[in-house]
Amino acid sequence: MREEWTDITFAAFREVARRLAGLTPRLLAALTLVLAGWIVAAIVRRVGLRLLRAADLDGRCARWGISAALARTGLRTAPSALLAGLAFWILFWIGALMAIEALEMPATAGLVAAVLRTVPNLLVAVLVLGIGWILAHFLGQALLIFAVNAQLVGGRLLAAGVRWLVIVFAAGVALTQLDIAREMVLLAFGIAFGGTVLALALAFGLGGKDVARQAIETWLGPRDDERSDRLTPL
């Protein structure tokens, strides 16, 4: 009885020790990979930030209106810092994925391959969304300014409509790129897009017929009562 108890205890101890001895190198390798990933990512962030600032990325983004568009979305970070930060996190997560792979755990088998397969599509989807967001705000703002200068009432509504139309369109393209419920997205997008256009047409033609008349009159030229207040600015 006593020998049996001793054998079982030692066997368990040996088994745990053997398993720990087998896991430790993988654990150390995983920690090393995480650490290396973090160091490389930090170096790339620092060097990248300097290069982007030297290339005057922030100034160029400000000139192209990208900074203003980002600011409107709540992102107050400078574009150079944003890109450098993005590079940091991408590299860090690559290191983390390699660490998970090094652990050779059954639960994470195939995870890295699955993630890597998704990454290109994810990047394209994010890019499409980003460009769509910026374009939506640019077009919305341009339309709002045009409407106000033409003294059209309801400019904010028109601008918001265009903004959301472009965003919804960009979101539809992004989801299709990710292959998420492709058929459903296409169908939903078609219905939503067509419905929005129809709703806008009805709203403009029926509910907003005064605005429509006003817009057409503005395009055709000033009314007689407006001729008397025509300015000669120069």
Added chain:
Amino acid sequence: MDLASVRDGVAVSAETASLLDGVGPLDALVGVAAAGHGGPGLPALDAAAAALGALLPDRPTAVLAVDTTGLDGTREALAAWRDGVGGGPARVWLEPATALEPPPDLLSLVMAGRRLGSPACALLDARRGKLSPDQLMALLAPVLAGQSDLACPVYARAASEGTLTSNLLVPLTRALYGRRVTQLAAGGLAVSGALLKRCLDGGGPDPRWQGPGLEIWLATEALASGSSMVEVGLGSRPAEPDSAPVDLATTLVQAVGAVLALMDRHATMWLDVRETASVPRQGLSTPLRANLVLPNTDRMVRGFRLGLKDLLPVWEQIMPEATLARLYPLGLLASDEFRFPDQLWARVISDFAVGHHERRLPQDHLLRALTPLYLGRVAAFLVQAEGRTAEQVAGLIESTAQAFEAEKSNLVARWR
């Protein structure tokens, strides 16, 4: 400069290139931007030829013309003018190589003027009115005599005319560059060959500066470089041709856009300017006329109110809350007692200049977003001018200019 490309993107025809080659050294030239069916353009060309013939009867001179619209009929009219018989100045039409080329503009004339090396050039925008031969001679004379590098016309105007000039372009330019100019971008100017060369060598104009923007560019380059300048009183403003009016927002983009962009280019100069000096005047007296009937300001005030209601998200990106807080109460004023104080107007323009400098918005958006504010300011100016004498209206314009000068220290501090 390549003769075959008088202006980037506008190639001239082989016939034009050969004509330009054949025009020898000139003593003077007049460039005219004609417009539409030759209607307003051709009398201006005849006036230019008459003025040059009278000023320099036996000297080599030329009249250059461009068609700024590309409308049917204008090409034929200009071709007939070019091929017309008779002595006097050489006639050159800067004809695009193909009908598909974009219409050339004043810049084509500037570049052709420099290419021909004329010591004196007058550049006229016939879309904005036709000068008589006497007026053109008076404008060209100081440059021809070597007294001045730049001669700007000054017209007798009513209070309601040139409101962008009197409420923004002149006060801002005066505060920035320290010269008390009276009018800017009046539809023509005379410039020396040396100044023309300096302007084109010093960075040249931005492609977006059309029409008044190019005149402002030439005048500002002269002011910033300390070139000699004179204002020439030409009497009454020539009648505006009956052409389609340019959209107000587009005028702001062209004219104010040029002033703000040139602030970037010449910042090292204007940041240190403290005092203002007068500009020499000659020619006819050009008193300000009080309007008998002022334009209706209701629609302008409505435009301002709509801007205050709808454009706030855009203005918030340009103007700080302190400025916006001073604008809100203006929305409550009735049209007939509408006010837009000089100091607030100067601060608004200062905010827009800083916003333009810092590229807070796409430049076109920023400049177009100024339109409702400009309408509000003009409405207030016209309401104040109503019932006042010409001297009192001149006093209003002067107090606006002084407000811009007082605002400059704030602008300089924020710019730096």
